[in-house]
Amino acid sequence: MRYLPHTSEEIASMLATIGKDSLDDLFGTVPADCRMTNAWQLPPPKSEWELNEYMRDLAATMRVNEHTKVLVGAGSYHHHIPETVRHLAGRSEFLTAYTPYQPEMAQGTLQGIFEYQTLTARLLGMDAVNASMYDGASALAEALLMGLRIAKKKKTVAVSKAIHPHYRAVVRAYLQPAGYQILELDVLDNGRTDLSGLTELSDTAAVALQSPNFFGVIEDLAAAASAIHDTGALVITCFSEPLAYGLLKNPGQCGADIVCGEGQSFGLSRSFGGPALGMFGCKEAFTRNLPGRLVGETKDIEGRRGYVLTLATREQHIRREKATSNICSNQGICAMTAGMYMASLGGTGIRKLARLNYDKTQYLKDQLVAAGASLTFAAPVFNEFVVSFPRDFGPCYQRLLDKNIIAGLELGALYPHLANHYLFCVTETITRQTMDTIAAEVRA
Amino acid sequence: MKELEALNLPDNIGYTDDHEWAQITGETVRIGVSDYAQDQLGDIVFVEMPAVGDQFSKGDEFGTLESVKAVSELYIPMSGEVVAVNTALEDSPELINEDPYAAWIIEIKPADAGEYQQLHTAAAYLDLLKG
Numbered sequence: 122m123r124y125l126p127h128t129s130e131e132i133a134s135m136l137a138t139i140g141k142d143s144l145d146d147l148f149g150t151v152p153a154d155c156r157m158t159n160a161w162q163l164p165p166p167k168s169e170w171e172l173n174e175y176m177r178d179l180a181a182t183m184r185v186n187e188h189t190k191v192l193v194g195a196g197s198y199h200h201h202i203p204e205t206v207r208h209l210a211g212r213s214e215f216l217t218a219y220t221p222y223q224p225e226m227a228q229g230t231l232q233g234i235f236e237y238q239t240l241t242a243r244l245l246g247m248d249a250v251n252a253s254m255y256d257g258a259s260a261l262a263e264a265l266l267m268g269l270r271i272a273k274k275k276k277t278v279a280v281s282k283a284i285h286p287h288y289r290a291v292v293r294a295y296l297q298p299a300g301y302q303i304l305e306l307d308v309l310d311n312g313r314t315d316l317s318g319l320t321e322l323s324d325t326a327a328v329a330l331q332s333p334n335f336f337g338v339i340e341d342l343a344a345a346a347s348a349i350h351d352t353g354a355l356v357i358t359c360f361s362e363p364l365a366y367g368l369l370k371n372p373g374q375c376g377a378d379i380v381c382g383e384g385q386s387f388g389l390s391r392s393f394g395g396p397a398l399g400m401f402g403c404k405e406a407f408t409r410n411l412p413g414r415l416v417g418e419t420k421d422i423e424g425r426r427g428y429v430l431t432l433a434t435r436e437q438h439i440r441r442e443k444a445t446s447n448i449c450s451n452q453g454i455c456a457m458t459a460g461m462y463m464a465s466l467g468g469t470g471i472r473k474l475a476r477l478n479y480d481k482t483q484y485l486k487d488q489l490v491a492a493g494a495s496l497t498f499a500a501p502v503f504n505e506f507v508v509s510f511p512r513d514f515g516p517c518y519q520r521l522l523d524k525n526i527i528a529g530l531e532l533g534a535l536y537p538h539l540a541n542h543y544l545f546c547v548t549e550t551i552t553r554q555t556m557d558t559i560a561a562e563v564r565a
Numbered sequence: 566m567k568e569l570e571a572l573n574l575p576d577n578i579g580y581t582d583d584h585e586w587a588q589i590t591g592e593t594v595r596i597g598v599s600d601y602a603q604d605q606l607g608d609i610v611f612v613e614m615p616a617v618g619d620q621f622s623k624g625d626e627f628g629t630l631e632s633v634k635a636v637s638e639l640y641i642p643m644s645g646e647v648v649a650v651n652t653a654l655e656d657s658p659e660l661i662n663e664d665p666y667a668a669w670i671i672e673i674k675p676a677d678a679g680e681y682q683q684l685h686t687a688a689a690y691l692d693l694l695k696g
Contacts, residue, residue, distance in 0.1 A: 409613070434631050434632075434634075435636075439634075439636065443638075
């Protein structure tokens with residue numbers, strides 16, 4: 122199916138139908154001071170080679186370029202994107218943000234999204250995964266709302282302070298105006314969430330943890346899930362780096378009821394922060410409370426396999442104000458891309474790549490400690506970790522920047538008590554040579 | 566859709582404006598939906614029921630019925646505590662389409678048995694449907 126904008130004939134026909142003379146007439150109700158009155162001030166057109174040169178010159182002025190070694194993750198990860206993914210995802214038939222309604226028109230897209238759901242469900246250990254949410258942050262907010270729906274009368278949720286600060290800000294934006302209480306759970310000295318206060322939380326609908334958490338630390342999800350279930354609350358786990366589950370026990374096996382997070386790592390470029398992909402799944406018992414679209418497999422009247430949107434009675438076009446979410450469009454092309462990425466790597470590939478991320482991260486961690494840095498948290502990590510340095514790291518950071526290496530993220534802006542602590546991320550794209558350069562500069 | 570005259574509306578139960586019925590069975594009251602409700606909804610594919618022990622006041626939402634084309638809330642005709650739910654509906658929600666009076670949804674211990682008197686008789690309910 123191809124997606125083309127309206128032609129001028131179509132626009133004229135639509136205007137005629139509603140009895141308007143022009144587009145200006147249609148938008149006449151928009152107050153004059155809200156409208157742009159002067160024409161665009163655009164430069165004259167360029168030839169293709171002039172335009173290429175212009176864009177190259179512009180790119181050269183950017184701080185980050187293709188040669189920059191980025192050791193910052195913090196929710197957005199620099200992974201290699203296989204050319205197969207780029208090629209397949211670039212096909213025009215897939216280029217839509219929408220999950221298609223018309224199964225007779227869109228079997229290819231529906232099957233692609235069904236494959237994405239299936240692969241994601243296996244990765245996360247969930248029974249059902251939806252066709253995607255906007256991003257990891259809004260997925261977490263929707264997961265907490267889902268927990269509140271399931272718990273019916275409870276009005277409180279608890280979230281770990283080790284969940285990405287941006288995710289928690291989005292959660293506040295979604296939940297607070299609706300009158301829900303959000304408790305924040307402290308972080309222990311080892312970097313894991315302090316669950317000792319859970320016993321007092323009898324009125325809590327759901328408790329959310331992130332693993333690996335914002336500090337890269339792997340939470341003890343199985344123990345946490347059991348402690349949370351003992352309070353009668355649902356267990357929600359989120360993530361910003363799904364690759365970790367290539368190595369770690371998946372959240373479903375650990376007892377999570379709802380799992381959600383950011384899928385950018387799987388074949389999507391970082392693109393200055395978006396578009397992203399909200400992955401979202403749950404155990405079978407909660408399927409009817411899932412937000413968003415869901416593609417299901419079925420048979421047509423001749424018994425042939427086909428794909429359709431299913432359980433649509435949860436959605437706003439049928440359930441109106443009682444719908445499980447007001448999400449309408451979603452990240453169709455991003456979900457499709459993540460599905461292609463998972464299929465390209467396969468289970469073995471994802472396991473190997475996760476191992477490579479883990480091993481390289483351990484290497485940099487060891488090198489930095491040997492060079493005099495101290496680990497801020499002692500608990501195990503996946504591909505991110507926090508360190509501090511005996512001396513001011515600022516000059517060293519600048520020297521590395523001059524060598525086109527971005528050495529971590531200073532945490533003071535997000536966690537004031539962690540000022541001068543740096544969050545490092547090491548993916549498969551970082552070579553030993555780069556890591557040795559960083560360690561050498563720390564020693565210098 | 567059935568003609569209104571073709572609806573099966575037994576005389577031994579009470580009806581609500583929202584198309585639920587209640588039937589006194591000794592100490593408890595069984596609750597379901599009317600023939601009109603199941604006919605309007607079409608093929609029912611899921612029944613969401615409360616838990617045994619849940620307390621409701623008359624008019625509270627106690628569950629939902631999901632058909633292939635819509636979801637409807639269920640409102641309780643009388644106040645009380647849920648003492649049983651019809652677990653047969655978990656796997657066979659279509660039982661409500663087959664016989665909406667045999668396929669009760671919940672059974673409650675009424676807080677005030679007198680509330681039954683406020684429900685519509687079959688004749689009054691039919692008049693209501695005729696508008």
